[in-house]
Amino acid sequence: MTRRPVAGADVCVVGAGPAGTIVADRLAASGHEVVVLDAGPRFDPDDRIRRQERAIRPAFSRPDVWDGDAERDAYTSSGEKGYPLNHARVKGIGGSTLHWQGMVMRLHEDDFNSRSERGVGVDWPIDYADLRPQYAEAERELGVSGASDNPFAPPREEPHPMAAFPPSYSDSLFAEACEELEIAMHSVPNARNSESRNGRSACVGYGTCQPVCPSGAKYDATVHAEAAKRRGATVIDRAPVQRLEHGPDSVEAAVYATPDGETHRQEADAFVVACGGVETPRLLLLSESEHYPDGLANSSGLVGKCFMDHLFAGMGGRLGEPTRQNHVGFLTSESHQFYDDADETVGPFKLEFFNYAGPSPVEMALTGDDWGDELLDRLRANYGDHVGIGALVEQLPSEDNYVTLDESRTDDHGNPVPEIHWSLDDRTRRTIERANEKQRAILEGLGAEITWQVGPENTGPAYHHMGTTRMGTDPDDSVVTPQLRTHDLENCWLVGSSVFPTGGAMNPTLTIAALAIRAAEAIDSSF
Amino acid sequence: MELTRRDATIALAALGSGGAAAVGLRATREADEGERGPDRLDDDAVVSAMVGLAEVLYPSAVSGVEPFVETFVTDRLEREGHGEALRATVTDLNELAVAWHDTAIAELSPSDREELLREAGADVADEVPDGTTAERVRYFVVNELLMALYTSPTGGELVGIENPQGHPGGTDTYQRGPPS
Numbered sequence: 001m002t003r004r005p006v007a008g009a010d011v012c013v014v015g016a017g018p019a020g021t022i023v024a025d026r027l028a029a030s031g032h033e034v035v036v037l038d039a040g041p042r043f044d045p046d047d048r049i050r051r052q053e054r055a056i057r058p059a060f061s062r063p064d065v066w067d068g069d070a071e072r073d074a075y076t077s078s079g080e081k082g083y084p085l086n087h088a089r090v091k092g093i094g095g096s097t098l099h100w101q102g103m104v105m106r107l108h109e110d111d112f113n114s115r116s117e118r119g120v121g122v123d124w125p126i127d128y129a130d131l132r133p134q135y136a137e138a139e140r141e142l143g144v145s146g147a148s149d150n151p152f153a154p155p156r157e158e159p160h161p162m163a164a165f166p167p168s169y170s171d172s173l174f175a176e177a178c179e180e181l182e183i184a185m186h187s188v189p190n191a192r193n194s195e196s197r198n199g200r201s202a203c204v205g206y207g208t209c210q211p212v213c214p215s216g217a218k219y220d221a222t223v224h225a226e227a228a229k230r231r232g233a234t235v236i237d238r239a240p241v242q243r244l245e246h247g248p249d250s251v252e253a254a255v256y257a258t259p260d261g262e263t264h265r266q267e268a269d270a271f272v273v274a275c276g277g278v279e280t281p282r283l284l285l286l287s288e289s290e291h292y293p294d295g296l297a298n299s300s301g302l303v304g305k306c307f308m309d310h311l312f313a314g315m316g317g318r319l320g321e322p323t324r325q326n327h328v329g330f331l332t333s334e335s336h337q338f339y340d341d342a343d344e345t346v347g348p349f350k351l352e353f354f355n356y357a358g359p360s361p362v363e364m365a366l367t368g369d370d371w372g373d374e375l376l377d378r379l380r381a382n383y384g385d386h387v388g389i390g391a392l393v394e395q396l397p398s399e400d401n402y403v404t405l406d407e408s409r410t411d412d413h414g415n416p417v418p419e420i421h422w423s424l425d426d427r428t429r430r431t432i433e434r435a436n437e438k439q440r441a442i443l444e445g446l447g448a449e450i451t452w453q454v455g456p457e458n459t460g461p462a463y464h465h466m467g468t469t470r471m472g473t474d475p476d477d478s479v480v481t482p483q484l485r486t487h488d489l490e491n492c493w494l495v496g497s498s499v500f501p502t503g504g505a506m507n508p509t510l511t512i513a514a515l516a517i518r519a520a521e522a523i524d525s526s527f
Numbered sequence: 528m529e530l531t532r533r534d535a536t537i538a539l540a541a542l543g544s545g546g547a548a549a550v551g552l553r554a555t556r557e558a559d560e561g562e563r564g565p566d567r568l569d570d571d572a573v574v575s576a577m578v579g580l581a582e583v584l585y586p587s588a589v590s591g592v593e594p595f596v597e598t599f600v601t602d603r604l605e606r607e608g609h610g611e612a613l614r615a616t617v618t619d620l621n622e623l624a625v626a627w628h629d630t631a632i633a634e635l636s637p638s639d640r641e642e643l644l645r646e647a648g649a650d651v652a653d654e655v656p657d658g659t660t661a662e663r664v665r666y667f668v669v670n671e672l673l674m675a676l677y678t679s680p681t682g683g684e685l686v687g688i689e690n691p692q693g694h695p696g697g698t699d700t701y702q703r704g705p706p707s
Contacts, residue, residue, distance in 0.1 A: 050543040056674065056693055059654045059666060168701045194698075204695035206541070215695065327690045327701035355701060361686040362677040362693060366670045369650040372641075375673070376586040379686045 003258040005266040006035045006234050011523065012254050012268035013037070014241045014283065017095025018509060019496040019516045020274030021224035022141060026520035028231035032527070035266055036225065036233060037256050039240035039279075040092030041067065045222070048214040055208045058366055065211045066090040066098055069412070072240075075278075076406040079422040085278065088211075088463035093237055096276070096463070097220040097509065099211040102191040102330065104144050104510035106135050109154050110340055111348070111504035114396075119344035120427065121396045121502040125473045125482040128154050131514050138513035139189075142219045143197050146189030152336035153186075162194045164332075165203070168355045169324040170387060171333040177445035178335070183438070185333045185353065191219035191509070192330060207360070209329035239264075242413060244271065244287040244296055250491045251296075257413055270491045270523055274516070277307065277465025277498040281403045282418045284469070297486040297494070302479050303469055304404050306397035307422060308503045310462040313349070313432040314454040315439035316357050316388030319446065323387050326360045338438065339505065347394035347431040348505040351438060358386025387448050391435035393459075394505040395428045397467050422461075429456040464508045469498040483522035484515060491526075495519045530591040534679040535598035541678045541693040543606065568618045574600050576617050576632040581672045583641045588685060589676070599675045612656060616667040619660050623647055644669065 011027050013020045016038035028034045043066070054060040063073070063086045073091065077083040089096045109128040114121035132154075139146075139160055146160035164187040167175075171185065178185050192209070193202045203217040213220070225235050238259050245253040245265065253265040273280050281304035287296035295303050335351040342348040361383045370378060395401075406419035436455050443450055454460070472478025475487035480499050486492045495516050497508045568576070574597050581596045604610040617632075624632045624643050632640060644650060648661030654670045655662035674693075676682035683691030687705075690696030 049541070052693060053542050053674075056678070057654065057666075057670065059656060165698065166702050169704050172704075203698050205690050205697045205701070206695050207690065207692040322687065322705035324688075324701060324703070324705065326688060326692055327696070328698060329692075332701075360692040361683065361688060362674060362691055365673045365677045366654065371584040371644075371650075371669065371673065373586045373588075375584075376588065376685060379677075384687050 003236050003239055003264070005264050006033065009033045009035045009266065009268040010527065011035070011270045011272060012266050013272040013274060014254055015095065015274035015276070015279070015496070016093045016221065016225050016235060017274060017276065017496070018097050018221040018224065019512050020272065021221045021228055022513055022516040023272050023274065023495055023520045023523065024233050025224045025228040025231065026517065027524060028228045028233040030524050032524070034228065034233040035268065036228065036235045037239045037241055037254060037266060038091070038093055038235070038237050039072070040090065040237065042093045042235075042237040043098070045216065048212055051212045052206065052208050052214050055211050056362060056366070058363070062087050062211055066092065071412040074409060074411050074417045076409060076417055076419040077422070078419050079401065081422045081424055083420040083422045083461065085418070085420060089276070093225050093235060094220045094222040098222070100509065101210045101507070102218045103507040104139070104142060104189050104191045105506040106154055106156070107504045107506050107511055108152070108336070108339055108348070110342065111502065111506070114502045118342050122472075124501050125471055131511070131518065132157070134514035134517040135510065137517050138510050141224070141517070142191040142510070142513060143193055143200070144189050144191055144510075145194035147187040150186040150336060151184060152339055160189060162197060164188070165190060165192070165194050165330070166332065168332050170355060170357075171353055173319070173323065173387070173446060174333065174353045174442065177442050180445050181441055183335055183442065184337050185335050188331045188334050190330055193217040203328070205328050207326060207329045207356075240413060241283060242286070242415065244273075244283065244492070246287065246289065246291065246296060246489065248291045250489055270493070270526065272493045272495055272519070272523065274495040276496055277468045278403050278418050278420065280494055280496060280498045281468040282405065285405050286415055292488070297469070297479055297488045297492060299488050300476055300479055302477070305399045305402045306467040306470060307401040307403050307420065307465070308395045308397055308467040308500070309422070310464045310503060310505055311393040311395055311424070311428055311432055311459045312454055312462055313391040313393055313435035313439070313459060314388060314452075315436060315443060315450060316354070316386060316452050317443055317448040317450040319385045319387050319448045322384050323357070325354070325358055325386055326356045328355055331355055338434070342394070345427060345430060346434050347396070347427055349391050349393045349431050349435045350505055351435065352390040352392070354388035354390060357388030359383060387443065387446065389439040389442060391439065392462055392505045392507070393428060393431045393435060394503055396425060397470070397502060398425060403468050424456070424459070432456045432459055462507070464497060464503065466497040466500040466503045466508060469494045470501045471499040472501060484519040485522065493519050493523055528589050528681055528685060530589050530595035530676070530679070530681050532594045532598045534681045535595045535675065537694060538599055538675045538679045539602050541695065542674065566618065567614050568621055570601070570604055570614070572621070572631070572633070573604065573614055573617045576621060577668070577672065579633050579635065579640055580644065580668055583637055583644065584669060584672050585676055586685065589681070596672065596675070603671065612663070613667045613671065616663045620647060620664050620668065
């Protein structure tokens, strides 16, 4: 394919994940000439079944599943808490939604007003009500299977586009213990088809949702990349943007490299940077100039600052009776009961009841020094009675956590790699402990022998990169406006979870999609 | 519990077919004649060796190993890149069988086949597709055959899961309780 610039482009979108492709699709539908540039390749959908084998076989790491490239994706982790950046991110058309789990909850109302309601963090410049229409649109765009049975969720105006996946057998076991403890369980909204919809299959139960869905039942952003193309957009893969050329008030061109060693300039009237919470600030910092010596759009000094993720807390064990795990790779029950108890000392968290606790038999079979009857005995002894409960926990914005450039190390194009500096604060640790307390109570009520725990000392990230170009009304205290346009540049928008002022404890992609729809409306009206 | 050719087709659907699952063995062999590397076993011999090794690797509770493995391996030999490496690895293992046991894999007794795999180091090696002989035997022989079995519904049921990971067995089984 040609990777040459498109003449007369109205909009150049950098990044073909959900944020970028939704904006591209919407603006192409409005008649704009749109070009999308992505650093990674366009993956052949027919290869997904082979990627699934990589997901199962021990010879392959997670980054191998989607052709991660150690030199292209190089990074530095420098904080007290190591950050495994490449474990769950994908460069390519579709971005990390190719790998994601596919859970799509709306943030709760208090998440938009953390300072006012919880006494910590900052308030968003918009409220839940401002984003509510776009949340509904985002659910239709992604195709969400859900039910209105969550008594703790924010108000919604219409049912989800598809019915929720029914609860699992193990959910029914948890339900008895939760009832005793007066903990309410409810369904999980999934960006995963519970029925055939818009040319995509219903879920067929491959069980490898994360990192790859061979059937396409799980939403990924190739859906919107293809839709944008059908509407006339040009989507160019393997075209990593090196910098944004600009004057004092506007971006003029995206300079990108192509596999043949050439460098091109894509000019446009408007630019949308949608590269996620790490690469978006990195590109701005790489685009420093005499006008913006500290990085493009960085008059506030906040580009790259306040990096946040969600922390995982978990506990599990064995029940001594069949629990029917690992039939599917997604969740069907959660509890948001404790979410809105959050205050300045303990943050919001949600509980997730696993359908894939314990080892998968086939993955177990491929490791070990046994086979034949001995192997089968081992599989039978180690599969079948596991239970597990996870939790996502909020982390507050702090300038102690940041993404910057590591000038001592370069990527495959000679650019400084991103440096992630990450640590945990005391409120986050307390929240993990609180989640562990609830998990322990449920598992003990269930009668399980607890065999593992992920607490404050061994927690890890959920790979939700947030906060590094936060939105706000004050240019001194934020990078983008509530419409996601940079305060500094009149034709440059930043779309994605990097604009979240706080993270809540909900998986971010539905909010990313809703904000992308909101940004597309603003960009369209700017022409 | 009996394995069938259909089980093999299901496993291939989960793991990626060479694209010619419906093509017969003879057609496959003819197509491969010009593509095989020098001194490689022909596909009949590769399939026979893999059937013999599967009889060691699979639990005694399964029957029907031969048609299952024949169908599975024949298709995997068709798979671009994978097939030639599989053929080369079985050839290498067969050379070890001749050197150490004076006969081809297919002619070895089950106990000698098991001994061969352990002598080759395939029991303790990690699977590495471009690694040492032991690592390649682990990848292209031991784990290839174990993966075929345990991603199939019949193999899953041996362990107590009708819809094992990798098998598109629908969204009903996760909702059901254990068989009474």
